[in-house]
Amino acid sequence: MIYFFQKKLRKKLREEWENPIRWGRDFTSIRSLFESTFPDPKSSIIDEKTWDDLDMGSVFRKIDTTHTSVGQQYLYRKMRLLQVPGGKLEDDYRVARLLQEDREVREKLQICLKGVKEGDASIVTRMLFKKFPEVSLSKVAIVIWSMLSVFTLVFSALIGGFFLILIPLIVGINFAISRYFENATDKITYVFYYLYNIVATSERIANLDISHDIPDYRELKQNKSSIRTIRNLLKLLSVSQNHEGIIINNAMYLLNLVILYDLLIYSFSIKRIIRYQEIIKKCYLAIGAIDTNIAISSYIYRHKSICNPKLGAAHKIELVDTYHPLIEDYVANSFSTAGASALVTGSNMAGKTTFIKTIGVNLILARTLWFCHATQANLPILDVFSSIKTEDGLEEGKSFYFSELERLNEFLKITEKGGNCLFLIDEIYRGTNTVERVAGAAAVLQELASNSIVFVTTHDIELATYLRKQYEMWYFEETGSTTHPFDYKLRSGVCETRNALKLMDNIGYPKHITKHAVELAKKMEDEG
Known part of the structure; x- marks a missing residue:
C-alpha cells in the first residue's frame, strides 16, 4: 500500500516538474526573506525600479515552481542579489543541473519537502530573521498559578458543595489570561509549529542517503544531532497549533484553561529556542535552497536554449x-x-x-x-x-x-x-x-x-x-x-x-488627416 502511494506521488511530482502548474503569487509575502536579511557585502541589490522596468516579477513567476513558501522566498531573494562569479553562484547551478539529471535524488528531496506546512511563511521569516517577540512573563508566577489552578480544581471536584463555584472561577480567570496574551502567544505558537515542520523536514533530508555533493544537504547532515533536539523542543511548543486532529485541538484548549499550557511551555522554552536560532536559520535556508534548486532544475529542463555565461x-x-x-x-x-x-x-x-x-x-x-x-x-x-x-x-x-x-x-x-x-x-x-x-x-x-x-x-x-x-x-x-x-x-x-504616420493610417485614422500629416512632415523636413 505504501509503495502504491509512493509511486503515485512520484508520478505526480514528475508531471508537475516537467509541466508546472501556474498560480497567483503574493509578492508581499514572497519578499519577506529578502527584506529580513542582509545581503552578502559582495552582492549588489537590484533596485525596485529596475526590477519593475525589466518585468522581473513575471520572469520570477516563470522560473518559480517551488513547493514551499520558504522556497519561493529564497528564490525571490536569490534573483534580487547580483553575485560575483564562482563560489555559491556556480555551485547552486551545478546542484540544479545535478538534480535535473538524477531523478531519484530529486524526487526523494521533493517527497521530503511535502512535509513543510503549506501556507504563508512571511510572519515566520520576519520573526526568525529579525527578533522573536518576547512576552513578559514571570516563570515563578506562571508555575505557582498553574499549580494553584490544578490544586483548586481537583480540591473543588473532590469536596464538592460550595467549593464547586471555584471551578468556573478558575477556568474564567485562565480564560481571561489566555485571551489577554492570545495575540502574542497564538502568533508565536504558529511560528513554532511552522518551524517544527521546517526542522522535521530538515531531519528527514539529513537522514537520506545521498552520495552527491549537495552543500545544503551536507550542512543538514552535519547538524543532525542539534536538529533532532530542536525538533523535539518545537514539537512540545507547538502542539496546540496542530490542527490535524479535532481531539488534540479540544484537549489542548481545555489544558490551556486548566494550567495555561502555552504560557507555561513558552516561558520555560523561549530562551532555548533563541539559543538554537542560528541552527533553525540554517534549516530554513537549506530548505529554501533545496526547493529553489529543484525549481531551477525544472526550468533548465524546459528551456534548452540557455548557456552558462x-x-x-x-x-x-x-x-x-x-x-x-x-x-x-x-x-x-x-x-x-x-x-x-x-x-x-x-x-x-x-x-x-x-x-x-x-x-x-x-x-x-x-x-x-x-x-x-x-x-x-x-x-x-x-x-x-x-x-x-x-x-x-x-x-x-x-x-x-x-x-x-x-x-x-x-x-x-x-x-x-x-x-x-x-x-x-x-x-x-x-x-x-x-x-x-x-x-x-x-x-x-x-x-x-x-x-x-x-x-x-x-x-x-x-x-x-x-x-x-x-x-x-x-x-x-x-x-x-x-x-x-x-x-x-x-x-x-x-x-x-519612420513609421509613426504609417501606423496612424494602418489602424484606420481618417485619410484626410494622415494625408495632411504626411504633407506637414515633408514641409518640416524641407525647412530643416
Missing part, C-alpha cells in the same frame, strides 16, 4: 542568439560590443525596448542564477539600473519628464562615485521638446558613458552625431510587408526610416 571584469558584452524569456515566439539576436555603449534607433514597435530589456534580464540571470537565454554569453560584472517605465507621479505632482529627470540624476550620481554599471534607458527625455531633448540627452549620455555601459533607445537620430565617439550605432527597421512589418533583427548603423 563567462563573467569578467572587462566592459565587454557578447551575446549569441539571445532572446527574452517572456516572449514565446522570439526572434534571437546576436550582439557584441567591447567597451562602447549602444545607441539603438528604429521605428515604433520594431523591437528597441524589448532588446534593451533582453540585455538587462540576461545580465541579471547571469549574476543570480548563472544562466543566460543565449547559445553563448560573455558579460561584464556590472550592476544594472534602468529607466524604462517612467510614469507621471500624480500624487507627488510630478510630470513624466520630471520623474525621468530624477531617475537619470540618480544615474549621474552613481557615475560620479565610480559608475561601473549597465544603464538601460528607453526613449530618453521623450517628455519634452525636440531641441532641448536632443541637447540634454547628448550631454547626459556622454557623461554616463565615461565609466559605465549605456544602452539607450531613441527616435532622435540626431543624437548619433554627438555620440559616435562613445557609442556604437544599432537599429531595427521595417520589412515593408503589411502582414509582417518587422523582422525584429538588430542591425549595425542608424535607422533612417
Whole structure:
C-alpha cells in the first residue's frame, strides 16, 4: 500500500516538474526573506525600479515552481542579489543541473519537502530573521498559578458543595489570561509549529542517503544531532497549533484553561529556542535552497536554449542568439560590443525596448542564477539600473519628464562615485521638446558613458552625431510587408526610416488627416 502511494506521488511530482502548474503569487509575502536579511557585502541589490522596468516579477513567476513558501522566498531573494562569479553562484547551478539529471535524488528531496506546512511563511521569516517577540512573563508566577489552578480544581471536584463555584472561577480567570496574551502567544505558537515542520523536514533530508555533493544537504547532515533536539523542543511548543486532529485541538484548549499550557511551555522554552536560532536559520535556508534548486532544475529542463555565461571584469558584452524569456515566439539576436555603449534607433514597435530589456534580464540571470537565454554569453560584472517605465507621479505632482529627470540624476550620481554599471534607458527625455531633448540627452549620455555601459533607445537620430565617439550605432527597421512589418533583427548603423504616420493610417485614422500629416512632415523636413 505504501509503495502504491509512493509511486503515485512520484508520478505526480514528475508531471508537475516537467509541466508546472501556474498560480497567483503574493509578492508581499514572497519578499519577506529578502527584506529580513542582509545581503552578502559582495552582492549588489537590484533596485525596485529596475526590477519593475525589466518585468522581473513575471520572469520570477516563470522560473518559480517551488513547493514551499520558504522556497519561493529564497528564490525571490536569490534573483534580487547580483553575485560575483564562482563560489555559491556556480555551485547552486551545478546542484540544479545535478538534480535535473538524477531523478531519484530529486524526487526523494521533493517527497521530503511535502512535509513543510503549506501556507504563508512571511510572519515566520520576519520573526526568525529579525527578533522573536518576547512576552513578559514571570516563570515563578506562571508555575505557582498553574499549580494553584490544578490544586483548586481537583480540591473543588473532590469536596464538592460550595467549593464547586471555584471551578468556573478558575477556568474564567485562565480564560481571561489566555485571551489577554492570545495575540502574542497564538502568533508565536504558529511560528513554532511552522518551524517544527521546517526542522522535521530538515531531519528527514539529513537522514537520506545521498552520495552527491549537495552543500545544503551536507550542512543538514552535519547538524543532525542539534536538529533532532530542536525538533523535539518545537514539537512540545507547538502542539496546540496542530490542527490535524479535532481531539488534540479540544484537549489542548481545555489544558490551556486548566494550567495555561502555552504560557507555561513558552516561558520555560523561549530562551532555548533563541539559543538554537542560528541552527533553525540554517534549516530554513537549506530548505529554501533545496526547493529553489529543484525549481531551477525544472526550468533548465524546459528551456534548452540557455548557456552558462563567462563573467569578467572587462566592459565587454557578447551575446549569441539571445532572446527574452517572456516572449514565446522570439526572434534571437546576436550582439557584441567591447567597451562602447549602444545607441539603438528604429521605428515604433520594431523591437528597441524589448532588446534593451533582453540585455538587462540576461545580465541579471547571469549574476543570480548563472544562466543566460543565449547559445553563448560573455558579460561584464556590472550592476544594472534602468529607466524604462517612467510614469507621471500624480500624487507627488510630478510630470513624466520630471520623474525621468530624477531617475537619470540618480544615474549621474552613481557615475560620479565610480559608475561601473549597465544603464538601460528607453526613449530618453521623450517628455519634452525636440531641441532641448536632443541637447540634454547628448550631454547626459556622454557623461554616463565615461565609466559605465549605456544602452539607450531613441527616435532622435540626431543624437548619433554627438555620440559616435562613445557609442556604437544599432537599429531595427521595417520589412515593408503589411502582414509582417518587422523582422525584429538588430542591425549595425542608424535607422533612417519612420513609421509613426504609417501606423496612424494602418489602424484606420481618417485619410484626410494622415494625408495632411504626411504633407506637414515633408514641409518640416524641407525647412530643416
